[in-house]
Amino acid sequence: MDLRDKPASRPLSPHLQVYRLAFTTVLSGLHRITGLLLTASSVVLVAWLAAAAGGPESYGAIGRVLASWPVRFLLAGTLAVFWYHLFNGIRHLVWDAGFGFDMRAARGSGALVVLFAALAFGATLALTPAWRWLVDGP
């Protein structure tokens, strides 16, 4: 087909600078960004377990870093990131199974993901020692 025959209204590629960001676009980008953040936190998890294997002294050293106030809040943020990626991952699996593709369903499931992630984040902070660890240190 000649290029000139293409309908003018057809979006050619995701020109991120031109299109207004849609809710679903933001969620899609967030899935990738939260995935990268979780990769970074997996390094922290391995380092933490390796320090535990090294004994109380090395464990105490990494614990002091992880319990310091900016890092403590980053770790709480990681909890939020974890829940978002988990629930949005389930949304992706539902799509992979062939459901929920129309715009209304995609927006609705996106809103549900944000809601569930917020609830799970709130619950894991409030119903566990996590809130106390965050405020007072573990």
Added chain:
Amino acid sequence: MNGARHWRNQRISAVALVPLGAWFVYALLSRPDLAHASIVEWLVDPWQAGLMLLFGWCALWHSAQGIQVVVDDYVPGRLHGRVCLASRLLHGALALILAAAIGVVAMGGGT
């Protein structure tokens, strides 16, 4: 590795991580405190150590798969292969360190 296999494996690790990830957060946040003794007490249980290893390996596998997709999207040309290799080596090393660390702690370790 062909694309279909990568796609399928990424879904396998994703499905496994839904319960394993929730278990990990639950297990970690239900510790009364995060002192060294508390972590050893937790992972000395072989079931808990086994689940931890399973979760850690699945998470690292899924991480490697996700990084692969991002690298395929954004890293062009000659750099692509090197970054892929670096990511694989890093994830492999992390998986080995993780297993060794859990092993030591599960033996009553590091005390």
